[in-house]
Amino acid sequence: MIRRLVPLSRRLAGALVINGLLFLSWPTGAAEDPGRRDAALEEAIGTADARGRRAEAVELSRELVALRTGVLGADATATLAARLTLSIMLEQAGETTEARALRDAAFDRLAEVDPERLPPILNNTAIALQNTGHPDSAVPVFDRLVAVMAGAGESVPLAITHFNLAALHRDRRDYDAAIAEGRIAAEMFERLEGPDAEDTIVAIGALGQTYGMAGRPAAALPHLREAWTRAGQALGPSDETMRQANNLAAVLRDLGRHDEAEPLDxxxxxxxxxxxxxAHGATLISARNLALDLIGLDRAEEAAGLYDQVVETLARTRGPDHPETRRIARERDMIAVLTGAAPSGDPGDLAALEAQLTAGTVDADAVYLANRLAGIAERRGEPAAELRLHRLSLDLAERHFGPLHPVAISMATNVARAERALKTAEATPAYSRLEERLRLWARREYASTSDQAVIEQVAATTRETLGDILSYGYAAGRSDPRAIALVARVMLNWKAPGSLERALLDRAAAELPAADRALVAEIRNLTAQSLRPGADRQAIERRLDLAEAALADRVSGLRRLQAQQALDYGEILSAFRPGDAVLDYMTVPMRMAPDRVEERILVMLGRAGGEIRLFDLGPVAAVSELMADSGAAAEEDTRRRLYDQLIRPVMSELDGVDRLTVVPDGLLTLVPFDVLVDQAGWPLIAGLDLRIARSGRALAGGDHDMPQDTDRNGVLLVGDVDYGGTASPLPFTAAEIDGIAATARAGGIPPVVLRGQDARAGAVRRAAAGQRVLHFATHGFFEPLHPGADDPLDRAGVLLAAGDGDDGRLTAAELATWPLDGIDLVVLSACDTAEGDRSYAEGLAGLPSALATAGVRRSLLARWPVSDRGAARFMARFYDHLAAGESYETAFRATKLDVLEGRLAGVPEETWAAFTLIAN
Incomplete structure (x- = not known):
């Protein structure tokens, strides 16, 4: 087995622990004959305990207590140690109540008569209880030890104790407590011994392992990577460095990232x-781990060779009949059958193995064995046995790992697939439970880290399972309304789960206890610090990781947030008027054949009264090819072909619809739906009131035409910016903001105008507070992926005033941290502001997701480059419509129709068609 937690080598010195028993040497100078009797009793107690003669061990321990009481006195330290040995024997015999009372009394007396010896005796008593299989009884002993030692201030022994207590809680599967203690240990070691000390590295790695065991890879990976990196730098190629590599690879393998785990192993x-x-045990572990990586990479023959080496070595060193040899040989044979590296023979009596699993010890091996047995049943064509074994593997996984662990979720996926294959009545409930389980797990992961790469990995991991759920829903929805409802729930909850999760956490922050609100504030502050020029991002992100993980620990159940996400699509559709409809798109990987997964486009059509229909629009690759070149969507021919792919298959279902909301996903977020060209050669917006929403939640309550917010009464206008020579001036932005300011004043709305050198990021942020609308007329940018800037939120943004060390770049990453919650509208009258990287976590990672995360209700952005003059004229007319009392959505469409129908000249098609209004 992989060594999942590495205990520190040092323990507090004190009473001697032998075979799990606590002894203290006979005092020097004491009577010799009683000393021989004392030693004989110690040996006899150890023998009786080792042979399982519990009653005899208890009686012998009572004799030892009596002997020492008579010779040394009741308060002698050795006598009190004997009482502690007796308490352990009573625990072994099942007399827990007497054992704990005896132990507490002994500790109380030790605190009075020998306080210096109390810490080591507490430590070793806890170890003895842990080693003899009584972790619940060991916890209060460790807690008492921590309380005693903490009075003397921080110390390395105290850090060791916190580390050991974390290991104990981990063994008890109380992962929240283990994480809390592990975090204390890691931080204390770092303060006392430095960041590169081996104890610090081990403690950080152990904290990461605990997160991994708790089924929280998003929180685990940063710690494990840090421990591995520090070990390599401080210790070089060493046993500890390899151990940290091994542990990091284990979590990567759990996530299916075999290509990253393989070089580490x-x-x-x-x-x-x-x-x-x-032949060393650690070498054999690494060989087995590498074999598992190779299996995940479809290199079964190489894996089989490694397994053969491990089995041969075990047979030679431990014997062919040793349990470990037989276990690994059985695992090798099963995997060989499953991967096709061996004929589909019988690796053993499956029924007998299943019976052993049902009655045996629940551990990780039992889970994986049940899963492999199910795979063999599948290859044999025994679907009933396969389903039964998948159910068993899920039950075992839940008992060993817990329900919100990647392994348990994988087993739940297998159960749902097997139910589907047999067309049982439990198929839809199984997929519904899977979706809920997946949602709770992913939500916790998104709340645990700000590492964008980890967030994306979590999202990609969930998306493949979502494809399976949607594939089932699409097939079963014709006959099962529950399957349709399941699809609708996926569409509602999984379009941009990362942003939605963070928005929900922010919304819930007001209801949290003061300590948790302080954590939220700390997270926001650290995020802002990390984005400042010259900041020590590594140090800040270390603190940020700990703060986020701490907050995620506090709300680990996240049930309150789930209640906030319990909105049903049927409720949304019930508020639709007869002419309303929604097209909710989602791109998901779907298994089209046993060996072929293809990413496809599904769309859900929802109409008034709760009517829902599903359509499969084919592979995403067809749309990717059309939009492969930057700016391709601006071309009329591309927009015609996109209409044929994305709208035409459902057009016959839109009779009577005059207001259509499109909810795109991923790559489709870049599609200009409102100006797609229909068969008659007209953009869709000419005949349909077509809107764009980030999620179906934006339509909740029938708010298709949300009125302007009367509680806020201001407009912030930023333009005519002095770029300090870093970019070319935009002369028409001056007229743009001046014209909008005049319109606002005439309507009784006080404008705030920042221009020239006054348009700096800090001034803009301060002026944004309490405004209804923020309008930026400036340059926008979205840079292609390049080394050193892999986060799309760092590569998208707008330009503001530069100078005095400020480069003038306001990135999406910075904008996402601004407190913009409740602002009606942010307009980015700038090129490429609706651009972004396709993201399973954010929909489209860039300025659109940044504004949504910051709390903006709707965003008006440009999908591609726009004309300076044309943009100014378009925006002036848009604000004219707003001044006339129209809603944002109506005003936006009316402005486009003004251009289309000849009432507004001087706005090129590539400019007015570029703008999109997104409801968040």
């Missing part, structure tokens, strides 16, 4: 072979 195997020898 290969390096560990090579080093261990050379330095520890081919």
């Amino acid at each position: 290969r390096a560990a195997l090579d080093w261990r072979r050379a330095n520890l020898g081919p």
Whole structure:
């Protein structure tokens, strides 16, 4: 098995722990004959305990207490140690109540008569209880030890104690407590011994392992990577460095990232072979781990060779009938059958193995064995046995890992697929439970980290399962209304789960206790610090990671947030008027054949009264090819072909619809739906009131035409910016903001105008507070992916005033941290502001997701480059319509129709068609 937690080598010195028993040497100078009797009793107690003779061990321990009481006195430290040994024997015999009372009394007396010896005796008593299988009884002993030691201030022994207590809680599967203690230990070691000390590295790695065991890879990976990196830098190629590589690879493998795990495990195997020898236990672990990586990479023959080496070594060193040899051989044979590296023979009596699993110990091996047995049943064509074994593997996984662990979710997916294959009545409920389980797990992960790469990995991991759920819903929806409702729930909850999760956490923050609100404030402050020029991002992000993980621990159940997400699509559709409809798109990987997964476009059509229909629009690749070139969507021919792909298949279902909301996803967010060209050669907006929403939630309550917010009464206008020579001036932006300011004043709305050198990021942020509308007339940018800037939120933004060390770049990452909650509208009258990287976590990562995360109700952005003059004229007319009392949505469409129907000249098609209004 992989060594999942590495205990520190040092323990507090004190009473001697032998075979799980606590002894204290006979005092020097005491009577010799009683001393021989004392030693004989100690040996007899150890023998009786080792042979399981519990009653005899208790009686012998009572004799030891009586002997020491008579010779040394009741308050002698050795006598009190004997009472503690007796308490352990009573625990072994099931007399827990007497054992704990005896232990507490002994500790109380020790605190009075020998306080210096109390800490080591507490420590070793806890260890003895833990080693003899009584972790629940060990916890209060460790807690007492922490309380005693903390009075003397921070120390390395106190850090060790917190570390050991974390290990104990981990063994008890109380992961929240283990994480809390592990975090204390890691931080204390770092303060006392430095960031590169081996204790610090081990503690950070152990904290990451605990997160991984708790099924929280988003929080685990940063710690594990940090421990591995520090070990490599501080310790070089060493046993500890290889152990950290091994542990990091284990979590990557759990996430299915075998390509990243493989080089880590290969390096560990090579080093261990050379330095520890081919037969060393750690070497064999690395060989098995590498074999599992290779299986995940479809390199079954290489994996089989490694398994053969491990089995041969075990047979030679431990014997062919040793349980470990037989276990690994059985695992090898099963995997060989499943991967096709061996004929579909019988690797053993499956029924007998299943019976052993049902009655045996629940551990990780039992889970994986049940899963492999199910795979063999599938290959044999025994679907009933396969379903039964998948159910067993899920039950075992829930009992061992917990319900919100990637392994348990994987087993739940297998159960749902098997129910579907057999067309049982439980198929839809199984998929519904899977979706809820997946949602709770992903929500916790998004709340645990700000590492964009980890967030994207979590989202990509969930998206493949969502494809399976939607594939089932699409097939079963014709006959099962529950399956349709399941699809609708996926559409509602999974379009941009990262942003939605953060918005919900922010909304819930007001209801949190003061300590948790302080954590939210700390997270926001650290995020802002990390984005400042010259900031020590590594140090800040370390603190940020800990703060976010702490907040996620506090709300680990997240049930309150789930209640906030319980909105049903049927409720949304019930508020529609007869002419309303929504087209909700989602791109998901779907299994089209046993060996072929293809990303496809599904769309859900919803109409008034709750009517829902589903359509499969084919592979995403067809749209990707049309939009492969930057700006391709601006071309009329492309917009015609996109109409044929995305709208025409459902057009016959839109009879009587005059107001259509489109909810795009991923790549489709870049599609200009309102100006797609229909068969008659007209843009859709000419005949349909077509709107864009980030989620179906934006339509909740029938707010298709949300009125302007009367509680806010201001407009902030930013333009005519002095770029300090970093960009070319935009002369028409001056007229743009001046004209809008005049319109606002005439309507009784006081404008705030920032221009020239006054248009700096700090001044803009301060002036934004309390405004109804923010309008930026400036340059926008979205840079292609390049080394050193892989976060799309760092590569998208707008330009503001530059100078005095400020480069003038306001990035999406910075904008996402601004407190813009409740602002009606942000207009970015700038090129490429609706651009972004396709993201499973954010829909489209860039300025659109940044504004949504910041709390803006709707955003008006440009999908591609726009004309300076044309944009100014378009925006002036848009605000004229707003001044006339029209809603934002109506005013936006009316402005486009003014251009289309000849009432507004001087706005090129590539400019007015570029703008999109997105409801968040």
